[in-house]
Amino acid sequence: MKMSPDPETLLARRRQVVQALRPVLPDRCLLAEPEDTRPYECDGLSAYRQLPMVVALPETEQQVIDVLAVCRALQVPIVPRGAGTGLSGGAMPIADGLVLSTAKLNRIVKVDLASRTAVVQPGVRNLAISEAAAPFGLYYAPDPSSQIACSIGGNVAENSGGVHCLKYGLTVHNVLRVRVVTIDGDVVELGSEAPDAPGLDLLAVFIGSEGMLGVVTEVTVKLVPKPAAARVIMASFDDVVTGGNAVASVIAAGIIPAGLEMMDRTSSRMVEPFVKAGYDTEAAAILLCEADGTELEVAEEIERMAEVLQAAGASAITVSQNEAERLRFWSGRKNAFPAAGRISPDYYCMDGTIPRKQLAHVLTSIEKMETVYGLRCANVFHAGDGNMHPLILFDANQPGEFERAEAFGAAILALCVEVGGTITGEHGVGIEKINSMCVQFSSAELEAFHAVKRAFDPQRLLNPDKAIPTLNRCAEFGKMHVSGGVTPFAHLPRF
Amino acid sequence: MEQVLQEFRERIAAAHAARTPLRLRGGGSKDWYGQAVTGEVLDTRAYRGIIDYEPSELVVTARCGTPLDELEQVLAEQNQMLAFEPPHFGPGATVGGMVASGLSGPRRQGAGALRDFVLGADLVDGRGELLHFGGKVMKNVAGYDVSRLLAGSLGTLGLLANVSLKVLPRPVRETTLAFEVGQQEALDKLNAWSGRALPISSSAWLDGRLALRLSGAGAAVDAAARELGGAHGGEIMADADRFWHDLREQRADFFFGAHHAGLWRLALPSTTPPLDLPGSQLIEWGGGQRWLLGTSGANSEAARIRKTAIEHGGHATLFRGGDKGHGVFSPLQPALARIHRRLKDTFDPAGIFNPARMYNEF
Numbered sequence: 001m002k003m004s005p006d007p008e009t010l011l012a013r014r015r016q017v018v019q020a021l022r023p024v025l026p027d028r029c030l031l032a033e034p035e036d037t038r039p040y041e042c043d044g045l046s047a048y049r050q051l052p053m054v055v056a057l058p059e060t061e062q063q064v065i066d067v068l069a070v071c072r073a074l075q076v077p078i079v080p081r082g083a084g085t086g087l088s089g090g091a092m093p094i095a096d097g098l099v100l101s102t103a104k105l106n107r108i109v110k111v112d113l114a115s116r117t118a119v120v121q122p123g124v125r126n127l128a129i130s131e132a133a134a135p136f137g138l139y140y141a142p143d144p145s146s147q148i149a150c151s152i153g154g155n156v157a158e159n160s161g162g163v164h165c166l167k168y169g170l171t172v173h174n175v176l177r178v179r180v181v182t183i184d185g186d187v188v189e190l191g192s193e194a195p196d197a198p199g200l201d202l203l204a205v206f207i208g209s210e211g212m213l214g215v216v217t218e219v220t221v222k223l224v225p226k227p228a229a230a231r232v233i234m235a236s237f238d239d240v241v242t243g244g245n246a247v248a249s250v251i252a253a254g255i256i257p258a259g260l261e262m263m264d265r266t267s268s269r270m271v272e273p274f275v276k277a278g279y280d281t282e283a284a285a286i287l288l289c290e291a292d293g294t295e296l297e298v299a300e301e302i303e304r305m306a307e308v309l310q311a312a313g314a315s316a317i318t319v320s321q322n323e324a325e326r327l328r329f330w331s332g333r334k335n336a337f338p339a340a341g342r343i344s345p346d347y348y349c350m351d352g353t354i355p356r357k358q359l360a361h362v363l364t365s366i367e368k369m370e371t372v373y374g375l376r377c378a379n380v381f382h383a384g385d386g387n388m389h390p391l392i393l394f395d396a397n398q399p400g401e402f403e404r405a406e407a408f409g410a411a412i413l414a415l416c417v418e419v420g421g422t423i424t425g426e427h428g429v430g431i432e433k434i435n436s437m438c439v440q441f442s443s444a445e446l447e448a449f450h451a452v453k454r455a456f457d458p459q460r461l462l463n464p465d466k467a468i469p470t471l472n473r474c475a476e477f478g479k480m481h482v483s484g485g486v487t488p489f490a491h492l493p494r495f
Numbered sequence: 496m497e498q499v500l501q502e503f504r505e506r507i508a509a510a511h512a513a514r515t516p517l518r519l520r521g522g523g524s525k526d527w528y529g530q531a532v533t534g535e536v537l538d539t540r541a542y543r544g545i546i547d548y549e550p551s552e553l554v555v556t557a558r559c560g561t562p563l564d565e566l567e568q569v570l571a572e573q574n575q576m577l578a579f580e581p582p583h584f585g586p587g588a589t590v591g592g593m594v595a596s597g598l599s600g601p602r603r604q605g606a607g608a609l610r611d612f613v614l615g616a617d618l619v620d621g622r623g624e625l626l627h628f629g630g631k632v633m634k635n636v637a638g639y640d641v642s643r644l645l646a647g648s649l650g651t652l653g654l655l656a657n658v659s660l661k662v663l664p665r666p667v668r669e670t671t672l673a674f675e676v677g678q679q680e681a682l683d684k685l686n687a688w689s690g691r692a693l694p695i696s697s698s699a700w701l702d703g704r705l706a707l708r709l710s711g712a713g714a715a716v717d718a719a720a721r722e723l724g725g726a727h728g729g730e731i732m733a734d735a736d737r738f739w740h741d742l743r744e745q746r747a748d749f750f751f752g753a754h755h756a757g758l759w760r761l762a763l764p765s766t767t768p769p770l771d772l773p774g775s776q777l778i779e780w781g782g783g784q785r786w787l788l789g790t791s792g793a794n795s796e797a798a799r800i801r802k803t804a805i806e807h808g809g810h811a812t813l814f815r816g817g818d819k820g821h822g823v824f825s826p827l828q829p830a831l832a833r834i835h836r837r838l839k840d841t842f843d844p845a846g847i848f849n850p851a852r853m854y855n856e857f
Contacts, residue, residue: 115766116690138690159636170633172640173611186830193764194809195603195783196647198825199835199853201610204643208636225692252551254574254664293692296714353632355552386552387634425634433637440637444624448841452639455837468638 005096013096014053017076021056024066029104031055040099043084043091044146047348047402048431052079052093059104061217064181068215071098072183077464080211082122082154085146087349088430090157090210090466100215102153108132109218116223117176117193122153122216126160129221138223141168144426145334153216159208161426163259163333166384167292170426172207174222180206180214183457193220205452210428211463213456227292230258231302234329235314236283240264243285244359246312247383250289251356253308255301259290260384261333264363267378267391271332271339279332280316287314287383288333290326336380336391344376344393348405352416353387353425365415366390373408375401387425388416414439429467437467438474446471496558499542500625500656506537507654508623511845519650519849521560522587525596527815529649529852530823537654539591546657547631550575554614554631556659559591566590570662578606578663580697582743591655597647600743601697604780605710606663610646615659618645618652621843631659644838650849651857652842666696666710670720671738672729674705678769678778681705684727685781686766693719699742700778701749706732708739742779745815749777749786756789757817759800763809772803792817801825824853832856 077097106123143162177191191203237243291301320326516534543560580600615629629642694711765782804811810825
C-alpha cells in the first residue's frame, strides 16, 4: 500500500507541479487550493475519497498533450475524470497526483446525418449527443441510467451499457473511433469511420480501459435511427424462479427486446411510493419488457412477448397504451437508486453479470445473505443480459454496517464468478472491485493485463492503482481460495 | 480433448524455448490471406467440439478446431446464427480460423462485425500458458478486452484455444430487392436508407445493379419491401440465398477477375463517393467495404489505391492474389506500430506465432 506523503513534502511537490503547469494552462484551468480541488475528491462512489494534489481542466487537445508532458517529466501520476458519475471509484484521485478533468472538452464538433455519425469531445454528456442528433431523427443508443450527467469519455472508459444495450449494444458497438493522447505524447487514432482499421483492434482494447491507457480527446460515435414507436409490457410473477425462467423464455422464443429489466419485491416496494408507477408490490418479481420499431413491428412484437410471458406464468400483464404510460412504467426502474436513498441513509450499488439461467439461484442466495450480513438488499436487473445491480441498504452511522455492506458486496461478486459470470458488467473495476479481480483472474492473466497497460503506458502514470491488482495486493488482502491444501501465491511475501 | 490441448501447450513451450516459428493452422481455408507464413504447422483440428451452447443465453463456446460448418449447423437447428455471416473460403474452415482472420460477411452491415460478437477467449500464449479472457456474458468489463483484441489478430498473439460467441436468432422474414442504379445513386440511396429504420441486413452493388436484403420482423420486412419496391422500383430477387452465399464466399463472377493483378479490399466511410480508380468495383456494407480488381498489379497501382483509401479516411488491403511483396495490409502509424510491437512482445516474447503474417515487423 502506498503511504500518504507527509504534508510538507506534498506542499513542496504541489508548488513544483503547479509551477510547471502554469506556462501550459490558463489560470482558470488549474486548481490547487483544497477548497477548489475538494469537489474532485471522489466520483459516484463517495465512500472512497482522496483530495487530489492538483486538478487540471484542459480546454484543448494541445493542453492535454502539454499537461501529460509535464506529468511525464515530473513523474506525476494522473487520474483522468469525466463527469465523476462513476460507481467504482475509477476517478478517485491520488494524494500526490493530478486529476485531469475533461469537463471543459465539451464541444460537439459535428453531427452528420449522411454518415450517421457524431464527432464529440470527451466531456460531452451522453444525453447531449442524442439531443443534438434528434433533429435528424437519430440518437446515440447506449443509455446508462446516469446519461443525463455522464460523459462520453467516461462511457468509453467503462464500456458503458444501459437498459437498451441488449438490442443496441454497448459503447464498444457504438463507437467508431477514439482519438487518444498517450503518456508518451503521441496522438493516435484508434478505429476509424470506415468499418475497420488496419492492424490489431486496439479500439476494442481501449474501450473499457478505465483511463489507464491514454486520454481521449475526441470520439466518433455511431448514430442510429430513432424508432418510431416503443411500448413496454409490465409483467408480475409470484416467485423469482418463474420470473427468471420467463426471461429465458423470451430469448428462447427468438425475441430480442429493446429492454428487458427485472425488479424484485424489495425494489418495487422501495420505488412505488416514490414514483407511483402502479407496480404490483405483492409480486415477487416484476419484468419490464420493451419493444421498439415501427408501429406494426411493435404491435407484432408486443403480442409475441405477451404470449410468451403469459405461457411462462405471469400473474398479471399490462401493456403501456401511450408514451406517458411507457415512461411511467419505466420510472420505477430508472429511479431505483434515488428511491433507495429515501428509505436508507446509505446504499451500496453492486454490479455483476451472471448467466441468465442462474438468476433465480443467485437471487435466492442473496436473500440468504441478507440474514447472514443483517442488511436488506433490493435487486434491479438488466435481466436480458444477466447484469445485476443489487442495492445493499445500510446506515454508515451504525458501527460495523459499512464493513458488513462491503463484505456482503464481495460475497455477491464471488457468487457471480462462481456461477460462471463476472464481477463487473458495466460499472468497471476502479478501486472498488480491485480485490475481487484476484478471485476472477489468475496471476498469469493479471500479469498479461499489466503487460497490456505497459504497451500503452510504460511509465505506469495513467490511473496506476486502479482496476488491475498487483500480485502482492492479491496476497496481502488474502482474497483467494485455498484449494487442495495449497494456497495460491504462496511464493509471495505477505505484509 | 484436454490431452490434445496439453500437447499443444507443450509444443508451444518447446517452440518458445527453441525460438522456432509455428504456423497456426486449422483447415487452411485462409492460407492465402495475409502475408506469407513460415514455420512448422501446428494443426488445430484435433482440438474440436462445442463445449457449451445455451440458445436462451445467446452464447456458444467452441474449441478452435471445430469445423465452422458444424457450428453453423448446430446453431441452425435452434434457429440461431452467427449474425456477422462469416465467409468460410474453404470446406475445412474452423472456428479458430474464423476468429483469427476476423472476416465478416454481407450481414455485417446490419448486425455488426465478428469482433462485436466475441464474448470471451482462452488463449495459449507464447510461453504455453493458458489464459482466460472475457467470459460467456455480454456485459463484462473486468480487465482489458483482450478477447476482442484477438479477433482478426491472424494468430500473431497466440493460439485461440476456445472462444465464446454471442449468437442471435435467425430473422423471421427475409427478402431481397434488386434495383437498376449507377454507383453514385446507389451510394446515395444506401446512405439515406441507413439513416432510416429500415431492416436492411446487407447490400451489394456491381455494374449498375444494387441488391438489398431486408431481414427481420415480418411486418417490418413487408412494409420496407412495399415501400422500396414501389417508389424506388426494386424487384424481388429469386434465389437470393444463393446470391448472398456466393457473395459471402467470393464465388460470384466478379471475384474471378484478374488474380495476377490482385483483389483489393477497401474499407471506407460509407459516404465516400465513387472512387477515382480504374478497375471494376463491387460495393458492400452500404458503401463501407469496396472490392476492387487491380488492372496492372504494379507497385504504382498499389500505392495509388492505398493513397486513395487513406485520403477518404479508410484503408486498403491486398486481399487476394497480386504481388504481396510490397505488403498486404496498410502500414501503421509509428506510434501505433510501437504499441503493436509491445503487445506482440507481451503475448509472444520469442516471436514464434505466425511471424510476419500481418506485418514484417512482427
